[in-house]
Amino acid sequence: MTSASQTPPLGRTDDELAQSDIPAMLRYGLSFAGPHRTALFGDGAVGAAVLLDRLGIQPRAVAFLAKVVRSGGVRYAAELGGPVPGADAVSLVRTWLASAATTADGVDGDEQAARWLEAVAELLGLRHVYRSRTAGE
Numbered sequence: 001m002t003s004a005s006q007t008p009p010l011g012r013t014d015d016e017l018a019q020s021d022i023p024a025m026l027r028y029g030l031s032f033a034g035p036h037r038t039a040l041f042g043d044g045a046v047g048a049a050v051l052l053d054r055l056g057i058q059p060r061a062v063a064f065l066a067k068v069v070r071s072g073g074v075r076y077a078a079e080l081g082g083p084v085p086g087a088d089a090v091s092l093v094r095t096w097l098a099s100a101a102t103t104a105d106g107v108d109g110d111e112q113a114a115r116w117l118e119a120v121a122e123l124l125g126l127r128h129v130y131r132s133r134t135a136g137e
Contacts (some may be wrong), residue, residue, distance in 0.1 A: 012043065018054070020047035023099035030112050031103045036059070038113075041119055049123035055089045059125035061074040065093070068118035073114045 004085065029040025038060045069077045077083055078097035082090050083126055100113045 013049045017043055017047035018050045020044060022048055022051075023095055026096055026100045026113070026116070027103050029116070030100055030109055032104075040116060043092060043121040045116060045123055048120045049127060051092060052084075052089060052120065052124055053127050055086055055092070057084055057086065057089050057124065059121045061085060062117055062121035066114045066121065068122075069110055069117060070114040073110045075101045118126065 020043055021124070025040045025044035026037075028036040029044060030037075065077060065083050066118055068080070078094060078101045083093050083097065084090060097113075100109075100116075102108055105112050
């Protein structure tokens with residue numbers, strides 16, 4: 001039996017998640033383990049996926065960016081001319097990468113940033129799959 005105090009909190013909407021301060025979540029989530037990293041890989045990744053989905057970005061673009069971060073580092077990726085397609089998306093993603101670059105420490109920091117981008121790509125893919133399946137109903 002569950003009491004009212006044990007009822008899980010209601011989920012956040014796409015709009016609420018899209019308003020998350022993702023640059024701050026990246027700075028703290030890459031710097032500190034525990035709740036900051038959990039928030040980055042939870043609400044931060046979902047919020048990022050919502051924003052990129054609204055801009056029409058494909059999951060493969062974000063997955064490729066994760067490979068670039070893993071190969072060259074987050075600082076290198078932040079300086080790319082077009083880390084993802086589309087001017088609005090470039091501006092958004094550059095802000096995230098620049099924020100991550102301030103705290104990503106060496107190979108381990110780059111790896112965490114790449115993993116986060118992979119999580120965003122997976123969530124973005126799930127959104128696409130869900131939308132295509134529900135459109136066919």
